[in-house]
Amino acid sequence: MKRHWRLVTRYFAQYAKVRLAYKADFIIAFFSSMAATVLGFGFALVLFTKIPRLQDWTFDEVMFLYGFSLIPLGFFNVVSWNLYDFSELYIIEGRFDRVLLRPVSTLFQVVFEKFRLESLQEVVTGALVVGICARRMRLEFGLGDLFWFVVTVACGAAIYMAVFLILTAVSFWFEDRVGIVPPVFNMLNFGRYPLTIYNVFIQFMLSWIIPFGFATFYPTTHFLGRSAFTLYFHLIPVVTAGFTVLAIVVWNRGVANYSSTGT
Amino acid sequence: MPPIIEVQGLTKEFRTFRRREGVLGALQNLFVREYLTVHAVDHVSFSIERGEMVGYIGANGAGKSTTIKVLTGILSPTGGRVISNGFVPYRERRHYTKHIGVVFGQRTQLWWDIAVIESFKLLKEIYEIPEPDFRKRLDVFSELLNLKEYLHTPVRKLSLGERMRCDLAASLLHNPPLLFLDEPTIGLDVVAKERIREFLKEINRTEGTTVLLTTHDLSDIEELSRRILIIDKGRILFDGDLEQMKNRLAQYNQVKFFLKDRTQIPRLAQIETDGIVCQRVDELTYLIRFDREHHSSAAVIRQIVNTLEVRDLLVEEEPIEEIVKRIYLKGEVA
Numbered sequence: 001m002k003r004h005w006r007l008v009t010r011y012f013a014q015y016a017k018v019r020l021a022y023k024a025d026f027i028i029a030f031f032s033s034m035a036a037t038v039l040g041f042g043f044a045l046v047l048f049t050k051i052p053r054l055q056d057w058t059f060d061e062v063m064f065l066y067g068f069s070l071i072p073l074g075f076f077n078v079v080s081w082n083l084y085d086f087s088e089l090y091i092i093e094g095r096f097d098r099v100l101l102r103p104v105s106t107l108f109q110v111v112f113e114k115f116r117l118e119s120l121q122e123v124v125t126g127a128l129v130v131g132i133c134a135r136r137m138r139l140e141f142g143l144g145d146l147f148w149f150v151v152t153v154a155c156g157a158a159i160y161m162a163v164f165l166i167l168t169a170v171s172f173w174f175e176d177r178v179g180i181v182p183p184v185f186n187m188l189n190f191g192r193y194p195l196t197i198y199n200v201f202i203q204f205m206l207s208w209i210i211p212f213g214f215a216t217f218y219p220t221t222h223f224l225g226r227s228a229f230t231l232y233f234h235l236i237p238v239v240t241a242g243f244t245v246l247a248i249v250v251w252n253r254g255v256a257n258y259s260s261t262g263t
Numbered sequence: 264m265p266p267i268i269e270v271q272g273l274t275k276e277f278r279t280f281r282r283r284e285g286v287l288g289a290l291q292n293l294f295v296r297e298y299l300t301v302h303a304v305d306h307v308s309f310s311i312e313r314g315e316m317v318g319y320i321g322a323n324g325a326g327k328s329t330t331i332k333v334l335t336g337i338l339s340p341t342g343g344r345v346i347s348n349g350f351v352p353y354r355e356r357r358h359y360t361k362h363i364g365v366v367f368g369q370r371t372q373l374w375w376d377i378a379v380i381e382s383f384k385l386l387k388e389i390y391e392i393p394e395p396d397f398r399k400r401l402d403v404f405s406e407l408l409n410l411k412e413y414l415h416t417p418v419r420k421l422s423l424g425e426r427m428r429c430d431l432a433a434s435l436l437h438n439p440p441l442l443f444l445d446e447p448t449i450g451l452d453v454v455a456k457e458r459i460r461e462f463l464k465e466i467n468r469t470e471g472t473t474v475l476l477t478t479h480d481l482s483d484i485e486e487l488s489r490r491i492l493i494i495d496k497g498r499i500l501f502d503g504d505l506e507q508m509k510n511r512l513a514q515y516n517q518v519k520f521f522l523k524d525r526t527q528i529p530r531l532a533q534i535e536t537d538g539i540v541c542q543r544v545d546e547l548t549y550l551i552r553f554d555r556e557h558h559s560s561a562a563v564i565r566q567i568v569n570t571l572e573v574r575d576l577l578v579e580e581e582p583i584e585e586i587v588k589r590i591y592l593k594g595e596v597a
Contacts (some may be wrong), residue, residue, distance in 0.1 A: 003391065010388050018376045098372050100337045102389055103360045113374075259339045259353060261277065 004108060011112045019117055026118070033118040037125050041066065044192070057194050060133045061224055067129025068223075069192045069216040072156025074122030076164075081116045083164050084181075087171035096258060107165070107251055137224075145223060152222075155240040156215035160188070162240075162247035163210055169247075172254030184210060191216035207232070214239045266310035267441060267473050268334065273343035275304040275329050303329040305497035306343070313440070316467055316474040318484035318505075321494035322591050327477040330494070331445050334475070335365050348441055361390060364434035364472075368446035371430055373418045379429050380414040383436060390437035397436065404432040407462050424455030431462060435472070442466075444476035448483055460486045481583050493590055500590055505583070512590070513581040515552045518563055522547040523572040534570050539563065547574075 019026050044066050048059050057065075082089070090096040090110065099109045134141060141149075167181050191212040195203050206213040214236050221229040278298050283291050304326040311317055321327045332338040333345060336352035336359050345352055350359040366372065373382040387397045405411050408428040413421060421429065427447065434442065444463075448456045464487065466472050478484065484491055484505065491508060493501040501508060522528065524547070531541050531549065538557070542550045553563055560578050567573060 003388070007385075007388050010385055014374070014377050014381055014385065017381075094370065097332070097337050097367070098370075100356065101335060101360055101363075101365050101372070103357050104389055105357070256339075259337065 004104075007104065007108075008112050012115060015113075015115050016117060030118040030121065033116075034121050034125075037070065037122050041125070041129065054194060055196055058137075060137045062194065064130055064133035064137070064224065065194065065216065065220045066192050067126045067133060068220050070122045070126030070129070072153050072160060072215050073188065074119050074124075074126060075153070075157040076160035077119035077122060078115050078117065079111050080161065080164055082110050082114045083168045086110065086168045091171050091258075100255075100259075106255055107248070111161075134223075139223065139225075141223075148219075148222065152219035152236055155236050156219065158240050158244055159211055159215040162243035163212075165247040166250050169250045169254035172258045187212060211239050211243060264313055267313045267315075267348055268309075268311040268475070269344075269346045270310065270330075270334075271308050271344045273304055273307040273330070273333060273345060274302065274341050275326075275333060275338065276341045277301045277303055302497045304333070304340070304494075307494070307497070307499050308343075309492060309499060309502055311473060311475060313473055314467065314471045315490060316463070316488040317476070318488040318491045319475060319477045319494065320479070320481070320484065320491065320587065321477075325494045326497040327494055328445060331443055331475070331477060335363060335443055336360060361437065362439050362441060364437070364439040364442040366427075366430050366434045366442075366444045366447055368427065368444070368449040371418060371426055373426075373429060373433055375419050376417055378415045378417055379410070379421070382418065382429075383414075383433060386433055386436050392437050396438070400436055400438065401432075404435065407465060408432055408458065424451050424458075427451060427455065427459060428462075431459065435466065438470065440471070440473060442472050442474045444474065444478075446477055446479065448478060448480050456480070456483070463487060481587060485583065493587065495591055495594055500595060508586065509580060509583065512586045513555065514586075514589075515554050515581050516560055517550055517552045517579050517581070518560065518567065518576060519544070519548065519550050519579065520567055520571070520576040521574045522549070523574050527571050527573075530571055534566050539566075 044063070048054070048062050052059060054062055090099065096106075099106050102109065163184065164181075167184060170180070187206070187210055190198070190202065190206055195206060195213050195217040198206070203213070206217075214232070218229055218232040218236060222233040278300055283289070307326070307330065319327055319330070329338065333340050334347055334352060336356035339353035347359070348362045350362070352359050373379065374385065377385075383397075383401065386392075387394075392400075405414065408431065410428060410432060413425055413429075418426060418429065431447070442463075448459060451459070460483065463474060463476075467474055474487070476483065476487070489505055490503065491501065491505050492499060528546075534551075535541060539551055539553055542552070544550055551563060551567070564576065564578070567576065
């Protein structure tokens with residue numbers, strides 16, 4: 001464990017050094033990432049000033065949810081970079097052989113070899129939005145709430161990770177991932193708005209199939225004091241653990257398949 | 264001591280399916296697949312003793328890389344048994360990798376964007392190499408491989424030869440008893456090849472590292488290993504001493520001679536008796552190849568010097584490239 005932590009910090013330091021060596025490149029990446037966040041948020045802001053209420057959700061509540069959703073997403077984005085072209089870089093180009101030759105878990109190597117540093121701005125932006133909305137609503141944030149905030153953010157990031165790991169692991173069997181990633185990626189946006197505005201089918205899907213609801217919506221209901229979803233809130237760690245285990249199992253199966261087919 | 268590597272009946276089959284062409288074919292591919300089984304490695308057995316340097320050769324697609332991948336734990340075999348340094352590579356991969364060094368000539372094991380020394384430091388953490396050992400080996404390798412000047416250069420800016428030297432050093436930082444090299448000299452110039460060979464010999468001598476290398480360059484094998492394994496179509500065709508192979512399988516010797524001057528040219532015809540044919544290399548240089556069973560070198564030389572005035576004369580064995588080429592073509596060792 002200690003060794004892995006040291007390795008992560010090493011990988012991170014190395015990677016940061018490389019990114020910062022190309023300052024212009026990094027600055028452009030940072031500003032385009034920032035622009036995307038600000039534009040998305042601006043759009044939501046404009047949209048919801050026209051709609052004073054979304055079902056029984058106030059403007060501030062909707063914005064709180066939107067802001068909260070950015071935080072786990074930001075953390076996920078920082079470490080998910082290698083998953084996007086995993087099939088291209090690791091399977092087709094054959095880098096995965098190198099990963100297999102090292103005495104460290106394959107998953108660990110793939111996830112922590114590359115970071116999208118600029119995505120940390122999403123975490124900061126999200127936290128700011130959450131802070132402002134909480135003030136406007138005069139939400140009481142006790143120590144307990146703070147604890148749950150950290151836990152649910154971590155769970156949210158883990159849920160995103162688990163879902164995308166499963167999708168990435170598909171490339172151990174099929175070289176071309178038949179385009180399932182982009183639609184699922186778009187579903188991330190669904191989690192930015194109250195789940196209750198969708199039809200039953202989508203609600204079910206976002207809870208139990210691709211559980212993005214547990215990453216954004218259910219945690220938020222707790223902080224906003226909406227007791228209707230208390231049960232779901234308590235299930236967050238369970239769902240997170242379940243999907244994480246599933247992702248690890250699928251990944252390891254994928255690695256075993258890679259070893260037997262060598263594709 | 265038991266052998267460091269024991270391979271018994273190693274078999275690796277790949278199942279590929281025939282891809283049909285066109286849109287309709289692609290649709291058909293989804294539902295009905297015609298599988299083809301390819302035996303990349305077919306009942307291969309050999310063992311390697313501690314401290315040996317073994318050359319593993321074969322034509323493209325003969326099964327060399329597949330064997331190396333099974334031995335390094337990347338691939339699991341379809342059948343057979345492999346014990347390497349006390350491990351079953353594909354079952355205990357993560358533990359096992361601490362005990363081996365691997366270099367693929369075709370692609371680097373280092374991180375592309377960071378300086379060589381930083382890559383080494385990452386490897387130090389990954390393999391949990393103690394600081395004093397790391398320092399010591401880094402010094403030794405920098406000296407032997409002449410790495411000092413570009414330790415601080417990013418890998419992507421290195422030439423192929425420099426990169427290869429860095430890759431070699433990287434593969435040995437954790438002092439593994441076993442080193443696998445897959446075409447380590449591919450694309451290198453003569454000087455770079457020589458440096459790498461010298462380094463390997465030195466490491467083998469001082470650390471007793473066992474080395475298994477695949478190559479297409481037979482001079483690697485002549486320089487480095489006395490033992491040679493030839494694989495073709497997944498089967499081992501020859502396993503033994505290089506000298507022994509030459510003695511057993513060389514069919515002809517050749518004599519190259521340089522005429523004193525042009526006046527000698529008309530007299531060449533006189534020595535072309537008893538199945539001996541002169542081949543022209545250039546105006547004054549000629550070559551005679553003769554079957555080792557029918558002619559002795561001494562007799563051929565005598566005939567040449569008795570008939571012609573020559574400036575110089577060289578007797579050569581059949582080059583091992585030729586022997587190996589014949590083995591590949593025949594698909595067996597006769």
